[in-house]
Amino acid sequence: MAACVDKWPPAAYLCRLPEKFYCVLPDCTATDRPVVTASAAPAPAASGSSGDYVWDVLRAEAQDDADDEPLLRKFYHDLVLSRPSLESALASLLAAKLCIPGALPQDQLRDLLAGALAAHPEAGRAARADLVAARDRDPACAKMVHCFLYYKGFLALQAHRAAHALWSDNRRAPALLLQSRASEVFGVDIHPGARIGCGILLDHATGVVIGETAVVGYDVSILHGVTLGGTGKESGDRHPKVGDGVLIGAGASVLGNVHIGDGAKIGAGAVVLRDVADGTTAVGNPAKPIIGKKAAPLRRPEELPGVTMEQRWSD
Numbered sequence: 001m002a003a004c005v006d007k008w009p010p011a012a013y014l015c016r017l018p019e020k021f022y023c024v025l026p027d028c029t030a031t032d033r034p035v036v037t038a039s040a041a042p043a044p045a046a047s048g049s050s051g052d053y054v055w056d057v058l059r060a061e062a063q064d065d066a067d068d069e070p071l072l073r074k075f076y077h078d079l080v081l082s083r084p085s086l087e088s089a090l091a092s093l094l095a096a097k098l099c100i101p102g103a104l105p106q107d108q109l110r111d112l113l114a115g116a117l118a119a120h121p122e123a124g125r126a127a128r129a130d131l132v133a134a135r136d137r138d139p140a141c142a143k144m145v146h147c148f149l150y151y152k153g154f155l156a157l158q159a160h161r162a163a164h165a166l167w168s169d170n171r172r173a174p175a176l177l178l179q180s181r182a183s184e185v186f187g188v189d190i191h192p193g194a195r196i197g198c199g200i201l202l203d204h205a206t207g208v209v210i211g212e213t214a215v216v217g218y219d220v221s222i223l224h225g226v227t228l229g230g231t232g233k234e235s236g237d238r239h240p241k242v243g244d245g246v247l248i249g250a251g252a253s254v255l256g257n258v259h260i261g262d263g264a265k266i267g268a269g270a271v272v273l274r275d276v277a278d279g280t281t282a283v284g285n286p287a288k289p290i291i292g293k294k295a296a297p298l299r300r301p302e303e304l305p306g307v308t309m310e311q312r313w314s315d
Contacts, residue, residue, distance in 0.1 A: 188206070203221060212238075214239035246305065247308075264276045
């Protein structure tokens with residue numbers, strides 16, 4: 001996976017901003033990625049703001065919508081404007097979506113989600129990068145607050161991030177509960193053991209399945225109906241490893257412990273059973289590199305398929 005600052009993914013780099021710029025986005029020096037320099041980071045937040053760029057923008061968007069549409073004022077106040085942080089708002093929203101009246105109380109589920117996010121601040125950093133990714137890549141997403149409130153791909157991914165936090169803490173039962181509820185409510189089934197990077201867009205998201213030992217890099221875009229699965233026979237490390245800046249088209253299946261290289265593009269409906277090299281476009285069943293095309297050279301982050309969402313073959 002890419003590791004140079006000059007190739008840094010535009011949404012995922014929010015996960016790396018120094019604490020002096022975003023007080024709620026502490027530095028991630030424990031990872032294998034370099035820290036973004038101060039010159040690459042946004043200017044410090046204006047006086048009176050929280051110091052959290054994404055949360056400040058999201059709240060401002062919510063206030064604008066509430067001002068324009070009186071019907072939405074209570075809705076936006078309860079879910080966004082009355083909350084002290086993105087993590088608090090996310091825990092409350094997911095609890096409202098995933099609770100089961102009479103069996104899984106909303107308040108207790110909210111506390112479970114809030115605790116998982118508090119214990120794993122990297123999940124909050126990733127959520128912010130996911131919001132930026134949706135705003136920048138999805139032409140239907142005019143505001144981050146719309147993604148936050150309405151996009152089931154984003155919400156399913158954040159439910160997974162909380163479930164993965166619990167799974168990492170060896171709290172397997174509640175992690176599997178979140179997986180099950182997210183699958184039922186959002187139509188997206190991500191095993192809590194799967195490791196997923198920052199700046200991810202699950203576009204439309206219906207029918208996405210990601211297996212236990214799958215690994216997804218940074219700034220990856222995945223369309224509806226995609227499976228990152230095993231072949232059904234092996235045990236252990238049996239799911240795909242997807243590099244940075246990858247685009248996986250609708251209905252594609254990537255099966256087994258195969259590697260999808262950085263900047264690769266998987267065509268809609270493809271069935272991938274073998275490794276795909278960096279910068280390669282693979283299509284068909286079984287998927288093969290497009291004939292006559294050489295693997296693309298390493299590109300700037302804004303040119304990676306996972307960021308551009310360019311699905312044509314002749315790139």
